[in-house]
Amino acid sequence: MIKMFYLSGCPYCRQAFKAIEELKAEDPKFGPVAIEMIEESEDPVTADAYDYYYVPTMFIGDEKLYEAHRGETYEECKENVRRVFEAELKA
Numbered sequence: 001m002i003k004m005f006y007l008s009g010c011p012y013c014r015q016a017f018k019a020i021e022e023l024k025a026e027d028p029k030f031g032p033v034a035i036e037m038i039e040e041s042e043d044p045v046t047a048d049a050y051d052y053y054y055v056p057t058m059f060i061g062d063e064k065l066y067e068a069h070r071g072e073t074y075e076e077c078k079e080n081v082r083r084v085f086e087a088e089l090k091a
Helices: 011-026 044-048 074-090
Strands: 002-006 035-039 057-060 063-067
Touching (some): 002 074, 057 074
Parallel strands (some): 002 035
Antiparallel strands (some): 057 063
């Protein structure tokens, strides 16, 4: 399962949510991909147990596969989310 850390109101997180929806709509193989969504300000104990700075960030197990960066475009975000989905399907 993918673990995604996000913050409500974060524009980069909104991009990731949009990318998740689009990827699942575009490719049926992504439909069953499970994502545990963790709003970091609501669950700081869990968030503090993981090593990241920017949100959204996605982990599979303890491995960080995607961490957004300042100025990230929607296209970059979508490709990174696709890469995480592909890794989850191979796991």
